[in-house]
Amino acid sequence: MESRLERFREIIKEKKLLDSTLAILHWDIETEAPKGGQELLSQMIGNISLKAYEISTSEELNEIVEFLKNMKNELNEIDKKEIENYSEEMEKLSKIPPMEYKAYTELTAKAQGVWEKAKNENNFSIFKEYLEKIFNYNIKFGKYRNPNKNPYDVILDDYEKGMDRKKLDEFFKDLRENIVPLLKSIQEKKIDNSKYIDGEVSKCSQVLISRFLGEYLGFDFNRGIISESEHPFTLTVNMDDVRITTKYIKELPVSAIFSTIHECGHGIYEQGIDEKLKYTLLADGASMGIHESQSRFYENILGRSKSFWEPIYEKLQEKYTYLKDITLDEFYLGINDVKASLIRVEADELTYSLHIMVRYEIEKGIFEGKYKIGDLPEIWNEKMREYLGVVPENDREGVLQDVHWACGLIGYFPSYALGNVYSLQIYNKMKKDLNIEKILKEGKLHLIKEWLGEHIHKYGKLKNPEEILKEITGEGLNSKYYIEYLKEKYSKIYNLK
Known part of the structure; x- marks a missing residue:
């Protein structure tokens, strides 16, 4: 079990490092980056998001987690809770097609610059198409994850567990x-x-x-x-x-x-x-x-x-x-x-x-x-x-x-x-x-x-x-x-x- 747990830690740390990289890119795009550089940054965010997605939904990690879930009585409080949280996140992500996930992360990265331009120019029409796509993706992702539940209830639960x-x-x-x-x-x-x-x-x-x-x-x-x-x-x-x-x-x-x-x-x-x-x-x-x-x-x-x-x-x-x-x-x-x-x-x-x-x-x-x-x-x-x-x-x-x-x-x-x-x-x-x-x-x-x-x-x-x-x-x-x-x-x- 120890070797599986150690490998789980290695993979999660790799995922967290990618998340930290994404955070820095998002910081840059929202604070210091020139307007002309936002297209490339959006592509970088989409690319790294896909890599993080692939790690999170990998077969190796899935097998390790399934093994550790069966050994949960032998895990400490932190490992047990982390396995539980990961299982929930993996279930959410695994139901979303990888390329759609990548496209969505690129879309939201670009949309922030478009929103700022629309706000500064007081022109909703500039942002309308992006906003429509963002909502459509969220509706679609909600249905992917639970076709028997209203997609908004699915999304609300992400931010506050049990909320609808x-x-x-x-x-x-x-x-x-x-x-x-x-x-x-x-x-x-x-x-x-x-x-x-x-x-x-x-x-x-x-x-x-x-x-x-x-x-x-x-x-x-x-x-x-x-x-x-x-x-x-x-x-x-x-x-x-x-x-x-x-x-x-x-x-x-x-x-x-x-x-x-x-x-x-x-x-x-x-x-x-x-x-x-x-x-x-x-x-x-x-x-x-x-x-x-x-x-x-x-x-x-x-x-x-x-x-x-x-x-x-x-x-x-x-x-x-x-x-x-x-x-x-x-x-x-x-x-x-x-x-x-x-x-x-x-x-x-x-x-x-x-x-x-x-x-x-x-x-x-x-x-x-x-x-x-x-x-x-x-x-x-x-x-x-x-x-x-x-x-x-x-x-x-x-x-x-x-x-x-x-x-x-x-x-x-x-x-x-x-x-x-x-x-x-x-x-x-x-x-x-x-x-x-x-x-x-x-x-x-x-x-x-x-x-x-x-x-x-x-x-x-x-x-x-x-x-x-x-x-x-x-x-x-x-x-x-x-x-x-x-x-x-x-x-x-x-x-x-």
Whole structure:
């Protein structure tokens, strides 16, 4: 058995090295690569993806895994879980024809550049053909994998195990019934606190603050970097090379603050995975929902609290000089201003999940044959009107605002809303173990990072989302803490009865 296990390790390490190479190529294509070089990079990504696919579905690896599955009682916890995870992934991949998989990876690599061009030129028609192909591939792949199941349910399960349309419909219904009335009550107040954060800040000053915030939160710059991209993201080469980006907008300087804090939440998670999981298939987040719970926890629960800024507000005022005459209390009101906005990444904490509902219902409608890709700009605008009461004036502010579909991340968006809910469940337990207010006021963020590392980060994929939640909170997904948090926080801010 030992020789088989050793060979399994060798093959998986080879696969992980290819994955790391792909990560670097994706980083390059999304940050530094010249436009003229994106065609070649896309071909390189397709070629290496095919090699990784061939390793994952090889007869040799399949035979080794089948042997080890029969010996699972003799395996340690890590080997057993990795064999289990690999078997699931291999089953998914083996049902997709290799050349179709290669073509799809090349398509999504190219589509990101096309999306950026379409967004910059405010021209959905440029991107339409690519988007149609991406959705068609996902529908086709879902059917390949399970012809007896709706392909969207198949895809949703990839991002959050056990999730499907029925569960999400109930989940979003609960959020909608509680958030929309609260939003209307706030809108009736007609209070505009955005004046406290309106201003202009040079890119240079924003870069310095982003670096400072990363260090303050505990992001390890010896094992990570921060750069700039059209759409902020986190990319992991491995746990010792975690790369995050933000976007600097001169006239919207607070944007970079919160995208940096958000991405640091992802990055700290990746850097906190136990060293013993390196080069295994478990060196990743438990799920996208759990991953988003970490980024949303840092961005909103910590980053939008007044206590977080108390020790560092003067530091922020030094670089964001327009804040010199804005008190911390006013700044707190500004960063928690509630306003129905067009852009998801700029959305306030309260309305954010409504943006996710728009995307979820569109994805579901496409998979169910209800919507056509060519009609998405109009469908998008109508749903924005229905849920948020605002309508984009152009596609740049509407259907083209997110890069996710260009990357092939179909079914990913619900993870953001799930992450919001998970984050409050986790926070509710953390408050019983730690004096969060005291920790924030004293600037001892390492204590929070250590708690998260011990309860979540170190496990990687060794534990699934349900196991993590139940071990921390004693229950599964429960939106009541999130809803109570929003009602309490914003009723206080807006003096609601």
